[in-house]
Amino acid sequence: MGKKSTNFIASLPVRKRVAIALWKLATNSGYRSIGHLFDVSKSLVCWCVQDFCKAVCTLLAPEIVHFLDREKFKDVADYFENRWGLPQCIGAIDGSHIPIIAPREYYTDYFNRKGWHAIILQGVVDGKGLFWSVNVGKPGSLCDWVGQGGMYPVCTKDICGVNVGYYVLGDSAYPLQNWHLKSFPDNDRLTPEQQTYNKKTSRAWVIVENAFGRLKGRWRCLMKRNDSDIKLDKSMVLTCCALHNLCESHGEDFHQDWNTSLEEPVLVIAAQDIEEECSEIHQAVVRHLNV
Template identity: 30%
Template sequence: MSANRFDDLLHRIRPHINHAATHSSPVKLEERLAVTLRVLASGNSQKSVAQSYRLGSTTVSLIVTEVCEALWSALCSDFVSLPDKNKWADISQEFWRVWNFPNCLGCVVGKHVFIKAPPNAGSGFFNNKGSHSLVLMAVCDANYRFSMVDIGAYGREGDGGVFQECMFGSSLLHGTLELPPPANLPGSTTTVPHVFLGDAAFPLHQNLMRPFPGTNLDDTQRIYNYCHSHARRVIENSFGILAARWRILRRPIDFHPEKTVKVVKACVALHNYLSSTDDANTPATLASDSNLLDAGQLSKAQATRAAISARNDFKSFFLSPQGLVPWQESVLRRGTLN
């Protein structure tokens, strides 16, 4: 982060942090922001960061909580707000231009954010992977920016109902999101709805596509799955960039769940803020370096006929001259004798 970006960030959060002068040497706002960014970016414990800044551990803990909450309040409306109809249309065009998937409004994923077991928490945060976690639902656009995040569900809820209960999933399944109307596929008269792309953990819905399940698939289904996964990897890359920038997400977070929610929201807001600037570097990382793992099955909803028909229309489009890419056949035959 450049000095100019730091100053701009300082200016944005200043209205959200107010302190009465109770003694002669208060911790300045500049120092509060620097301490918080150090904790988030380094992944070091609050105690070690406190020693570096010659502050008390409790003071640093309070500062991190306060500044993370201010960062989300200051940045969410400008950088993490749910798009309107015009913005959805721009995202759809970018997915077609960059990822060769038409009528796509974003990629959605559910992740476990692993935490240290909270005291007296029982089994609420204990997930099917044998650890304690919160569930993070997120949607990203074609340029690795998050357009929606929802975090806070108990880790044990990862199997079944998280998607229907979160704000985005509930709005999508009940048709209350202000999505663009169905449109023709490029160079075609076939009209399909605008969709989000999810993995096998999500239900097949009219506005939410998932790959064809199983291994005994024909060539057309395998080609669709390739095009689907090719576009959907943008969400995995987004989380890789997020964890590379903010290394606190590379290990189980040793905070109370309420504070963990504030920290993750602040990291997402900062990720979008830096991604929207022209001088921000984008680091790369491997998925294995992250403390964010797939949440497993997120819904048990049954597919409708409209959803099955929409996926079949996309499948046919990727076999047409307007939708195919030159290398998809070679990818399909990779590893075979022919």
Template identity: 30%
Template sequence: MEDTDVAIAAAAVVVLSCAKLLLENKKRKRRTRRWWMLSLNKSRGRYNGSDMLLDLRRESSGKFENFCRMSAEDFEYLLNKIGPKIKKQDTNMRQAIPVKDCLAVTLRFLASGDTFTSLGYLFKISHQSISRIVANVCEALIEVLKDEIRLPHSEEDWRRIANGFYQRWNFPQCVGAIDGKHVLLQAPFNSESKFFNYKKSFSIILLALVDADYCFTFIDVGAQGRMNDAGVFACTTLYRKMIRRELLLPPNEPLPGRHKSVPYIFVGDDAFPLSSSLLKPYSGNHAKGSIERIFNYRLCRARRIVENVFGILASVFRVFRTPMLIQPEKAAMVCMTCALLHNFLRRSNTSRQIYSPNGSFDYEEDGHLKPGTWRQETSNSSLTPLSKTPRKPSQEAKDIRKEFAEYFITNGAVEWQDYVN
């Protein structure tokens, strides 16, 4: 064998030896798993979330209702609906987490906003498992409750909403109050500045339309916080149907006691552009008793209903109290779940008073605003307003707003409007 061959063979032996040593060192340094399950979580077989719920139901002081934000009857109803969708099979290694525990930990997460680690101590479930459970349960709840939020499909349905606004707030031909909020998040992974909003924080946008009974009729959630707020509205199915006149709204007609026909409209704030279908306040400061100031006051009364809905949402579902420590996709799922639960609980015979007892919403006495109880609890809400949208409206839109404004100082005037605004 020549010297060159010997040198090559020796080098190969050295390389292989080094590789073997590195592999052995890596195996020695590899962290061995210390346990399959935390000793705390092993005790779940003796006392688990289902046992805790049973104890809460035995209490007569509303502990269960406070814990889950609903009646035991509605909890069982939802459990039966989502159970087949989220049930897991037991394995030889361990038993699956009961479906009842999965629903309970998800509802407690929405109600408290506690971290998955904190909930893990309470339910004796690992925070990794809770993360998966919350996503699965929210997805199942969205599927079974999806019909709780839907736009009206007929003139009759729209007229019913309009009648509600007229009876409650003296605002005719109003078919919904619209508003949007930034839902604050922790800095998402690899997001760069996509979710960075005008207030220098990370968020997704929640846009909602509500009726006169404080229920959602439309939700759009998940738009990146950096997007222009008017642009978000323009991308929604609601806006597209609005401009294409596909909403099946009642035909134009005069306001009570007037002669000029005007359309049925939505009401919003300065975050939305004035149009023939959406009224917003007159900008600037106006003299007391002026037509502009009275219009703004009357519109504010009708629009306050959506402010109350967001207030109750953040008051009951305290996951909205602080920036969500989850990724944007899951945050959007959480928002949609809470909105669907809001409508479900508002319409429930057994949970309505638990979710929004008397006095929860703002009300009026002799024209004076009495704040709802939610205002005492949401000062630190992570739902923040959208930015204002300056945009030149069409002459048609301005004429429609003027007709409403003139109605409010003539046929539609209320006796207290001159001294409370």
């Protein structure tokens, strides 16, 4: 992010350029207001934000927001089992709509069901609330989700007579897969075993809701519409996810008055037909949690 000074003007120090970008991400103030605050031009504020997000997405994000390797999968699964009693679970998944200005091209694709333009952020977090998979940029009109299946290492464990591989947890709106488990829909006819399963899996799944709440609480640019183009919006979202992991892993204090009320989750198209293998894995975990 460093720039060279010229004979006509001194370059802005990197520390100040970073401070300008962080202020934008944390407050979502307008470029003009930030320019007055830091005594720089509006255009320079925009350049600082662009350069900072580009640097984070290029250098920092690949290091701290990345798909886990085989050893990390085992560590995450062990943590989930020790804390919530869920064997083979490697994460919790959820999605959120991020407000944007309507793009010039294909703007109708980004108009979501709530009546505003948005891009979709889908994230998977580990048991500590750190993002290890982030997908951002799908148009807000879509109800589908970005699957992660087939990418996990093959490592099965016998659970109540069924070989269960690694899986992630989602809410009842997501489709059931052999690598993705969800709670039973609450139709007032659940068995005691199903109710126990729902209680224990929901208690673990809430970690991703908390992660989204803390993410948006720290970085307000995700809460309100940005006066940026869609390419920069995507870069800002990924940057905020990387900074979230950085803050959480270093134990930065989170003040409760930063908490935000989360919007309703992204709806997805549930699968109509559940494969027999998925049902067997689902039922095996149900039995395990009721032992």
